[in-house]
Amino acid sequence: MTSNGEGGEVVAKRRRKGIKELVQVALRGGCLAASATAMAVMLTATEEGVADIYGFKLTLSSNWSFSPSYQYVVGACAGTVLYSLLQLCLGVYRLVTGSPITPSRFQAWLCFTSDQLFCYLMMSAGSAGSGVTNLNKTGIRHTPLPDFCKTLSSFCNHVALSLLLVFLSFIFLASSSFFTVLVLSTP
């Protein structure tokens, strides 16, 4: 007959583990929502306008697909949506069936490595997109070129919101990968 103290300890330990696993699954859901929204917002970033350069009327029509960096953002988001959907389904299934979220050390390593790859992917896409967005805003200083965003403000706002959500998904992924190292480092 285990003494009350020990029983209490086991219950507390199990509750802590349950909360930790719930948080891990919630991070996957958050990542799915943020990356799917980021992709939808970027896919709807399109606008036409007229810019004025030294009296020349320059028609500007902008669309996310014009810039390789924005294409990169859409591609990275699509990959992350699929990845976090897979992780979310796995996590919910394991929660429901009561099996551990990371059943073996090999799976923990697999999870850590894939989380890291998608982390780098999203950070990279968000940064490439920000680099180009910044250029849209400040114009190019080699030559006196216009600040596109004055003319195409809706387009630039769409892009800015999308990039914000990309970095949010990155934070969800980085937290997941940190959790996995926690699992790996507990003997």
Next chain:
Amino acid sequence: MTSNGEGGEVVAKRRRKGIKELVQVALRGGCLAASATAMAVMLTATEEGVADIYGFKLTLSSNWSFSPSYQYVVGACAGTVLYSLLQLCLGVYRLVTGSPITPSRFQAWLCFTSDQLFCYLMMSAGSAGSGVTNLNKTGIRHTPLPDFCKTLSSFCNHVALSLLLVFLSFIFLASSSFFTVLVLSTP
């Protein structure tokens, strides 16, 4: 008197540990060299030229400091140079004095977290720089703007080499952080 088998096992284990620590210190050295060179190459990226747009002679003078993304690359490299210099000195000192490279689990966590931060920083800087560089090469498709790199080829080559080295330093950092998780996950 420990049996020969056991002695041999201890010696092999110590040798493996020694090699692992040597590799960790070598990764720090590699990262220092790559990020310092990346910074030097970017700092020397400057050129003047004349581009021809519909018969208009447009003087182009380009310098890394014109683009916020390239400034970001220089800043990130400077931070990484200092960080890897610190880690390298610590590593060499511990190797020479025979103490372990990561003396405690707390230091392993500290190392993992800081490696990750610099990893994200370098991936982010490299991507932002690549986004803008790509724009220099392909021109902007909103309006028929020139491909700067035809005129400023030396500048673009400098930038490309620098970005390549930034991603190389990123790989060194990611490997170091992977090593630290290895240390954390061994009981």
